Amino acid sequence: MKAMLFGFAAIVVIAIGANTVLGALSYSSADRFSGSSVRN
Amino acid sequence: MLRMALAFVLTLALTSVGHAQEAGLSPDRAATGGAQTLNDILARQAGQAIDDSFRRDATGNPDNAAAIAAQLGTLGGVSDAETWRALRYGSADVTVSAGGEVASVLVQDGGMRWLEFRSTTLRTYGGWLLVGTLAALALFYLVFGRIKIDAEKTGRTVTRFKAIERFGHWLLGGAFILLGLTGLLVLFGRVFLAPLLGKGVNAALLDWSKWVHNNVAWAFILGLVMVFVMWVVHNIPNRTDLHWLRKGGGILFAHEHPPAKKFNAGQKMIFWSVILFGGAIALTGVSLLFPFDLPIFAKVFSALNATGLPQLLGYGELPLALAPQEEMQLAQVWHAILAFILMAIVLAHIYIGSVGMEGAYDAMGSGEVDEAWAEQHHSIWLEEYRAAEAENEKNSTSPAE
Numbered sequence: 001m002k003a004m005l006f007g008f009a010a011i012v013v014i015a016i017g018a019n020t021v022l023g024a025l026s027y028s029s030a031d032r033f034s035g036s037s038v039r040n
Numbered sequence: 041m042l043r044m045a046l047a048f049v050l051t052l053a054l055t056s057v058g059h060a061q062e063a064g065l066s067p068d069r070a071a072t073g074g075a076q077t078l079n080d081i082l083a084r085q086a087g088q089a090i091d092d093s094f095r096r097d098a099t100g101n102p103d104n105a106a107a108i109a110a111q112l113g114t115l116g117g118v119s120d121a122e123t124w125r126a127l128r129y130g131s132a133d134v135t136v137s138a139g140g141e142v143a144s145v146l147v148q149d150g151g152m153r154w155l156e157f158r159s160t161t162l163r164t165y166g167g168w169l170l171v172g173t174l175a176a177l178a179l180f181y182l183v184f185g186r187i188k189i190d191a192e193k194t195g196r197t198v199t200r201f202k203a204i205e206r207f208g209h210w211l212l213g214g215a216f217i218l219l220g221l222t223g224l225l226v227l228f229g230r231v232f233l234a235p236l237l238g239k240g241v242n243a244a245l246l247d248w249s250k251w252v253h254n255n256v257a258w259a260f261i262l263g264l265v266m267v268f269v270m271w272v273v274h275n276i277p278n279r280t281d282l283h284w285l286r287k288g289g290g291i292l293f294a295h296e297h298p299p300a301k302k303f304n305a306g307q308k309m310i311f312w313s314v315i316l317f318g319g320a321i322a323l324t325g326v327s328l329l330f331p332f333d334l335p336i337f338a339k340v341f342s343a344l345n346a347t348g349l350p351q352l353l354g355y356g357e358l359p360l361a362l363a364p365q366e367e368m369q370l371a372q373v374w375h376a377i378l379a380f381i382l383m384a385i386v387l388a389h390i391y392i393g394s395v396g397m398e399g400a401y402d403a404m405g406s407g408e409v410d411e412a413w414a415e416q417h418h419s420i421w422l423e424e425y426r427a428a429e430a431e432n433e434k435n436s437t438s439p440a441e
C-alpha cells in the first residue's frame with residue numbers, strides 16, 4: 001500500500017518538477033510550439 | 041512476435057496517411073495533351089490511386105523562357121499554375137526569412153488526410169476497441185468467474201515484490217492511467233464533452249488535460265525504465281512458457297495450473313507489450329512534445345527500407361523526404377494507435393490483477409502473497425524462493441570460521 005502511495009506521490013512531484021525545469025530552461029512544449037513572435 | 045508483426049504491418053499501412061499512393065497505371069492522356077483526364081478525376085473520386093506525375097512534375101522550366109527582349113520574355117518559364125503545383129508537391133524552392141524549414145512548407149495536402157483520419161477512423165476504431173475490450177472482459181467474467189485459490193489459504197505469506205518493485209510498478213501504472221485518460225479527453229473531448237458540458241468547460245478540461253499529459257509523461261518514462269531494468273531477466277521466454285500456453289494458463293484449456301517461474305507466459309506477454317509499445321509511445325510522444333525538434337520517421341523508414349521488408353510487401357521504398365509537418369502527423373497517428381492497443385492490453389491486465397483473480401492484487405499491494413496462491417500460480421518460483429530462503433538460513437546459522 002505504502003509503495004503504491006509513494007509511486008503516486010512521485011508522479012505528482014515529477015510532473016511539477018518537469019514543468020518547472022522545462023519552463024526555466026525555456027524548453028517547455030509551449031516554448032517549442034510557437035515562434036518568437038508569438039506570446040505563450 | 042505476432043504483435044510486432046502486426047505493428048509493422050500497421051506502420052506500412054499508415055504511411056499512406058502521410059503520403060498519397062502514387063503508384064498505378066499511367067493512362068493515355070493524349071486527348072488532354074498530357075493534362076488531367078476525366079478518368080483521372082473519376083478515379084480520384086473513387087479513392088483509387090492515380091499516377092499524378094503529369095501534375096506533380098509539370099512545374100515549368102525557367103530555361104524555357106523566351107529571351108528577355110522577345111515577346112512574353114518577361115514572364116519567365118514558369119506559369120502561375122506551375123508555381124502552385126511546385127508548392128503543393130513540395131518541390132518549389134522556397135526561402136523564408138523566419139520560421140525555418142517548417143515555414144518553408146506553404147501547402148501540405150497530407151494534412152487533410154491526417155485530419156480526416158484523426159477525426160473519423162482513429163476515433164471510431166480506437167473508441168470501439170476499448171468498448172469491445174471492456175465487453176469481452178465482462179463476458180470472460182460471466183463465463184469463468186473469479187479465479188479462486190483452489191487450496192485452503194495457509195496464512196503464511198511469501199514476499200513476491202519488494203517495495204522498490206511495487207513503487208516502480210505504480211509509478212508506471214499511475215502515470216499510464218493519467219496519460220490514457222487525458223489522452224482520451226484530448227481526442228474525444230470535442231465530440232463528447234463539448235456538446236454535453238459546453239465549450240468553456242471542455243476547453244478548461246482540455247487545458248488541464250494537456251498540462252497533465254505533457255508533464256506526467258516524464259514519470260511514465262522513468263517508470264518504464266525502472267520496470268524494464270528490474271524485471272527483464274524474469275521475462276526472457278523459456279520452455280515452461282510453451283507448456284503454460286498449451287494449457288491456456290490453466291483457465292482456458294485445462295483446469296490444472298501449469299507451473300511457472302516468477303512470471304508466466306501471459307505476464308511475459310504483458311511485460312513485452314508494455315516495454316515495446318510503451319517505448320514507441322514514449323518516443324513518438326516526446327517527438328510531439330517538442331514539435332519539429334525531434335523528427336523520427338525518416339530515420340525509422342530508412343531503417344525499414346534497409347531491411348527490404350516494405351519492398352517485399354509491395355509498399356516499395358518508404359518515403360524519406362518527409363515535410364516537418366508530415367513527421368508530426370505520423371508521430372501523432374502512431375502515438376494514438378499504439379496507445380489504443382496498449383490501453384486494451386492493459387485493461388485486461390488490470391482486470392486479472394484485481395477482480396479477475398483472487399489474491400493477485402496482494403502481490404502489488406502489500407507485496408506479500410499467500411503460499412497457497414504462490415503454489416497455484418508460480419510453483420517453480422515458490423520452490424526457488426524456498427530454496428534461497430533455506431540457503432540464507434543455513435548461512436546465517438552456520439558458525440563463522
Ligand code: HEM
Nearest residue numbers: 216219220223224226227257260322325326328329376379
Ligand atoms: C512519454 C510518454 C508520453 C508523451 C511524451 C506523450 C505526449 C503526447 C502529446 C504531446 C500529445 C498531443 C496532445 C495534443 O493534442 O496536444 C499526446 C496525445 C495523446 N496521447 Fe500521449 N504521451 C505519452 C504517453 C501516452 C500514453 C502512455 C498514452 C496512453 C495510455 C497516451 C495516449 C495519448 C492519446 C490517446 C493522445 C491523443 C491523440 C489525439 O488527440 O489524437 N500517451 N501525447
